[in-house]
Amino acid sequence: MKVLSYEVHNVLRLSDAAINLEGRHLFLVGGKNAQGKTSALTALLMALCGRSGMDYPTVALKKGEDRGTVKVELAGEGDEPAKLTVELTIKRQRGGNVVEEFKILDADGKETAEPRSLLKRLYEMRAFDPLAFERMERKAKKELLQKLLGLDLTVEKAEYQKLFDERAGVNRDGKALKARFDAMPKFPDAPKQEVSAAELVAELNVRKARNKANGEKRDELAEVNLDLTKAENKVMDLDAKMSDLMEQIRTAKEGHASLVKQKSVLDQVCTALVDQDEQEVLKRIESSDAINTQVRANVARAEADKKLTALRSESSRLDEKLETNLKRQQDRLKSAKWPIPELSLDDEGVLLNGLPFEQASRKEQVLASVAIGMALNPKLKLLVSQDGGVLDTDAMEALDGILAKNGFTMIVELVTRTLADESLCAVIFRDGQAETPAPDTELE
Secondary structure, eight states, X not given: OEEEEEEEEEETTEEEEEEEOTTOSEEEEEEOTTSSHHHHHHHHHHHHHOGGGSOOOSOOBOTTOSEEEEEEEEEOOTTSOSEEEEEEEEEEOTTSOEEEEEEEEOTTSOBOSSHHHHHHHHSOSSOXXXXXXXXXXXXXXXXXXXXHTTOOOHHHHHHHXXXXXXXXHHHHHHHHHHHHHHHSOOOTTSOSSOOOHHHHXXXXXXXXXXXXXXXXXXXXXXXXXHHHHHHHHHHHHXXXXXXXXXXXXXXXXXXXXXXXXXXXXXXHHHHHXXXXXXXXXXXXXXXXXXXXXXXXXHHHHHHHHHHHHHHHHHHHHHHHHHHHHHHHHHHHHHXXXXXXXTEEEOSSSEEETXXXXXXXXXXXXXXXXXXXXXXXXXXXXXXXXXXXXGOOHHHHXXXXXXXXXXXXXXXXXXXXXXHHHHHTOSEEEETTEEEOOOTTTSOO
């Protein structure tokens, strides 16, 4: 679909303007400042884009007028409607309120249903000024180009950021744990299990009881030895008194024999007795706290090592997921249908021939921006720009060629300062009126 012509009456600064675009590709609209050329472009966009598609003027009706109109003639190609007429009417009501009426007529003059929806399908995106694209911030350029390419990487970017933050947290925890791990003491000679002080005390008590029993046996032996000595003395006394004390001797001998036997048994028992080393257990009790501290330190260090290994594994897993995410984004960028093959993206913005877009020559930037504009609106083959001052004659010639090749028309506003400037223009605006340059100055 192409714009053939349009008329503007009493809109913004314009009184009357009739613009015929047929047969032209680069269409320069010239004039000095405040003469109506910007109004001519804005009025066209008001009719085509509507309030949601452009920076719509707050006051659209020409000052002092009660009625204004914009009428745009469109011609279709192929399966498109053969002809459409877009009509925007602005009226001032009795109370002073300004209202707008919008309609689209088909080739038979009949109104179409849902005219704005119909036009939106033709002019799919917000009005795009190719020559303003190069002045955008790098981030804005990138976002617009991603939208054009259908490269909404919001999900991938959010996933990447989530994975990145998660990995950062894992690495941060790993770094903190590694620092604690490196600072942990290690005791290679410490046992694997903690020493039980209670068991050592119990063992000490057992040994004390055994030694006490041994002492009692020794005391018993000492008493028996004492009794034996007494008995032997008594035997000696009785032997001296043999005649009188035979019965006592016999009894004493029996007692003596019994004591000798008992002594023999106790000698054997006491000879086999082995005292337990109480000091060795006391030393072990005294050292148990230090040993247990070492054991606990080794256990904590082993746990930290285990956790550190797990964190390293998790960090590696997240590294792989980040690489997969980046590859998925790169694959989508590679498979995108770029307006021109020289365009690409990096993390910062748009690239042209592998360099930042802003480093390209003005001509290269202009042609790339126009290619983007054509890709943004492939159905309505129209571009509008309010900054023709950036174009030199070489850029204009190259631009006219690329527009012709793609069947596009581009209306460009140019502030004229000399007759040479006016000779480049298809239409000149003076005091809100459109004038066609004389034939000898008209740009062919």
